[in-house]
Amino acid sequence: MHIFKKLIPVEEAQRILISYAREVKECEEVDIDNALGRVVAEDIYAGIDIPSFDRATRDGYAVIAEDTYAASERTPIKLQLRGYIKTGSYPKNILTHGEAFRIDTGASLPRGANAIVPIEYTSEENGYVIIFRRVSPWANIQWAGADIARGEIIVQRGTIITPRHIGALAGIGYPRIKVRRKPKVAVFSIGDELISVDSKLTPGKIYDINIHTLTSLIRKSGGEPVVLGIAKDSTESILKKLKEGLEVADIIISSGGSSVGQSDFIRAAVEELGAEILFHGVMSKPGKPVLGSRIGDKLYIGLPGNPASAILSFILYVKPVISKMLGIKPTHRTPGGLVLKRREYGVKGRRLYKTIAIKRRNSDYVYESLPASSESISTLSKADAYFIIPEDTEFIDSGIAVNLSFFDAQPQLAGIFIVGEYSPSILRSIISIIGDKYLVRYIRRDYEATLLAVEEEVADIAIFTKEVKNSIRLTRKIALAGDASRGDIVTAMRNIEGERIIVVGSHQSAILRYLNGLAEAVIAPKELLDLYGVEEYRIIGQEPLYIYASRDLSEIIRNVLKNLSNL
Numbered sequence: 229m230h231i232f233k234k235l236i237p238v239e240e241a242q243r244i245l246i247s248y249a250r251e252v253k254e255c256e257e258v259d260i261d262n263a264l265g266r267v268v269a270e271d272i273y274a275g276i277d278i279p280s281f282d283r284a285t286r287d288g289y290a291v292i293a294e295d296t297y298a299a300s301e302r303t304p305i306k307l308q309l310r311g312y313i314k315t316g317s318y319p320k321n322i323l324t325h326g327e328a329f330r331i332d333t334g335a336s337l338p339r340g341a342n343a344i345v346p347i348e349y350t351s352e353e354n355g356y357v358i359i360f361r362r363v364s365p366w367a368n369i370q371w372a373g374a375d376i377a378r379g380e381i382i383v384q385r386g387t388i389i390t391p392r393h394i395g396a397l398a399g400i401g402y403p404r405i406k407v408r409r410k411p412k413v414a415v416f417s418i419g420d421e422l423i424s425v426d427s428k429l430t431p432g433k434i435y436d437i438n439i440h441t442l443t444s445l446i447r448k449s450g451g452e453p454v455v456l457g458i459a460k461d462s463t464e465s466i467l468k469k470l471k472e473g474l475e476v477a478d479i480i481i482s483s484g485g486s487s488v489g490q491s492d493f494i495r496a497a498v499e500e501l502g503a504e505i506l507f508h509g510v511m512s513k514p515g516k517p518v519l520g521s522r523i524g525d526k527l528y529i530g531l532p533g534n535p536a537s538a539i540l541s542f543i544l545y546v547k548p549v550i551s552k553m554l555g556i557k558p559t560h561r562t563p564g565g566l567v568l569k570r571r572e573y574g575v576k577g578r579r580l581y582k583t584i585a586i587k588r589r590n591s592d593y594v595y596e597s598l599p600a601s602s603e604s605i606s607t608l609s610k611a612d613a614y615f616i617i618p619e620d621t622e623f624i625d626s627g628i629a630v631n632l633s634f635f636d637a638q639p640q641l642a643g644i645f646i647v648g649e650y651s652p653s654i655l656r657s658i659i660s661i662i663g664d665k666y667l668v669r670y671i672r673r674d675y676e677a678t679l680l681a682v683e684e685e686v687a688d689i690a691i692f693t694k695e696v697k698n699s700i701r702l703t704r705k706i707a708l709a710g711d712a713s714r715g716d717i718v719t720a721m722r723n724i725e726g727e728r729i730i731v732v733g734s735h736q737s738a739i740l741r742y743l744n745g746l747a748e749a750v751i752a753p754k755e756l757l758d759l760y761g762v763e764e765y766r767i768i769g770q771e772p773l774y775i776y777a778s779r780d781l782s783e784i785i786r787n788v789l790k791n792l793s794n795l
Contacts, residue, residue: 235509241520242548244506245529248522249552252478254409260397263389266407267450267554271659272383273652274400277373277736278605281318281744282337286346286368289357290329293343293365304360309352313338328357337369339746344368366733373736375606376400379652379759381670382609384663386555388450390636396609411553413446413546414473415439416456418466418485418494419533424458438483438538442531445542449550461485467497470528474501478553479526481546484533494530498523515541557667562586562639563593565631566615569684572597572624574617583611585669586632587642587686594686596645596671610669612639642669644781648678648691650735651704651773653755653795657788658689662781682776689785692774699774700786704795707757709765710742710749718747721771755795 236244255269284290291307299305307328313319315334323329323340331337331344342365349361376382382400383393389407397405422436429435436458446453454477459465466485473480485494498505498521506520514537519530527549531541551558566586574580584595598607615630617623624630643666646655650672659668673681675694681687682696692699706721718730718738732738735752739760742750750757757765773795777785 234507235511235516236507238510238512238544241507241510241518241545245520245527245545245549246552248506248527249549250478250525251555252409252411252553255406256409257404257406259404260389260394260402263394263397263405263407264391265450266389266405266410267556268383268385268387268389269406269408269555271381271385271663272397272402272405273656274376274378274380274382275402276400277378277740278376278399279370279372279374280740282372282732282737282741283370284331284333284335284337284344284368285370286344287333288331288347288368289345289350289359290323290331290338290341291327291343291345291359291363292323292325292341293363293367295325296343296345296359296362299359299362301360304358306353306356306358309355309357328359330357339741342366342369369733371733371737372740373734375604377650377652377672377734377736379656380606380650381655381659381668384659384667386557386664387667388556388638388640392608392611392635396605399605408554410450410452411479411550412454412477413451413550414454414456414469414477414480415442415446416459416469416473416482417533418459418461418482420461422458422484437535438531438533441535441539442481442483442542445539445547446550449547450554450556451550459485461493463493463496463500466493467500470497470501470523473528474523474526477526479546479549480523480528481531481542482528483531483538485530494519498528503528512544515544518545520545557640557643557665559638559640562613562634562641563632565629566593566595567629568624568626569594569686570626570680572617574619574621574623575600576622577619579619580617581614582617583607583614585610585642585645585671586612586639587645587669587688589685593641594645594684596647596669596681596686598671610671611635612641640667642667644668644688645681645686646670646689646691647673647681647687648675649693649773651691651753651755651795652759653704653792654691654702654773654775654789657792658785661784661788685778687776688778688781690776692776693771695772695774696776698782699776700789702773702775702789702792702795703770704773705754705767706751706769706771707754707765708749708751708768709757709762710747712749715748717749717751718742719751721751724751 310327312330313335315332319338323338343363351358417436417439423433425435443453456469459469503521503523508519510518521528531538583598586595613632613634682690718741720735720738741747
């Protein structure tokens with residue numbers, strides 16, 4: 229082997245090492261409180277809806293919106309008070325015309341109510357509430373499943389768990405998760421001049437700094453360090469450490485002894501073990517004398533002894549290998565700011581921290597805004613960063629650059645944005661095919677917002693309920709569950725009319741009302757009834773779904789959708 233005769237580019241050295249890194253297959257279960265920094269080994273989907281009931285988003289009065297249509301400051305209307313619904317209670321009484329319930333923010337909506345009048349537009353008098361402003365149907369209500377829908381992806385395999393993920397997992401009642409075993413990284417230093425930090429310093433000796441910095445970097449990168457200590461500048465001493473490392477670890481690294489002259493000892497040791505030298509010398513400063521080799525099926529990476537070079541070389545060559553072994557998706561440098569693609573509105577008199585999900589697109593970055601509501605768990609788990617709209621600013625116009633603050637020191641930006649209508653079957657099918665390659669972020673949007681995301685080239689995949697250009701048409705079955713002859717039929721489908729039809733704001737709300745005995749029948753997509761374990765229903769129709777995919781994904785998505793004939 230000719231030392232440093234052929235220096236290779238940094239990217240080539242990284243590619244070689246990553247290509248030989250073996251992914252750790254072993255998994256273990258941990259409590260979510262002990263999951264911080266661990267890598268998820270499975271896709272985790274929500275098993276419940278958040279919220280799991282229709283709830284008020286304002287303190288006020290639950291009413292039938294139509295009762296308030298004549299209300300104004302000059303001609304207020306009067307409704308009889310039926311009671312007070314506090315947060316944490318579940319109302320059993322049915323609201324009828326001419327009545328109202330006092331209700332707290334977050335409390336469950338009573339049966340019969342379809343709007344909340346904020347308390348600031350009311351007063352109470354002798355068992356009645358006086359209302360000075362009309363409200364529209366669905367005003368100030370968060371529907372069941374509006375934040376997180378049952379069957380929605382919460383954490384994708386290969387994700388590094390952050391405090392925000394832990395909050396989302398707690399929110400869906402997920403106390404334990406399956407994570408990848410930490411790769412064991414054996415580490416030792418080489419040099420006659422080195423002594424451990426608990427030894428007395430004598431002339432000619434220096435403390436071994438690298439063993440401690442590298443151990444910390446291994447832990448920070450998701451590995452489990454196995455400290456082998458210090459090897460002397462001799463083939464025998466280095467060989468002994470390498471043999472120890474091969475016995476106890478998945479990968480071995482060392483620092484020092486890789487420069488010309490000293491490297492003869494390392495070369496002799498690895499050759500005695502039958503190692504394949506992958507490269508020795510990289511086109512970088514610092515970090516030129518990095519050694520990459522493979523001993524059997526395990527990598528051994530020799531790093532420079534200079535502390536700064538050792539740290540930089542670890543970040544460049546060892547950290548990507550550990551990430552590959554853990555199944556972590558590749559990360560990219562994050563932007564310090566973004567140019568807004570659309571006008572973003574603030575909140576009058578209040579500073580708005582506008583949360584966004586960010587995706588890398590070629591050499592640029594695009595974003596999708598997320599709900600600013602305080603109760604949103606989905607925003608907590610999906611947001612990558614935020615920017616500020618000051619309290620005295622009505623809006624920031626498109627084309628303006630904003631500074632970003634990231635939630636995590638190592639942001640995990642999405643590779644794919646899926647935007648639009650919720651279909652658990654479509655989402656699962658897509659993630660099962662592309663999830664190993666891409667970190668996927670699903671963001672629920674209405675038709676207009678989804679169309680805008682496509683037009684702005686933010687959405688890679690979009691799901692519509694109306695036909696759009698270059699989309700693939702699917703149909704999903706619509707079913708009726710329950711006894712429609714006995715009473716109310718609840719649905720979120722606005723095109724269904726009838727005397728006993730009650731239209732609500734989400735399919736999740738409709739199904740949960742039926743399952744909780746608040747309606748005698750429900751009309752909803754078959755795939756959602758199946759998801760909730762509703763076994764008895766009959767198919768009464770179908771509705772079209774239109775799936776758009778960007779040009780580079782269109783063939784993959786077309787093949788995925790071929791297998792969804794029974795939607």
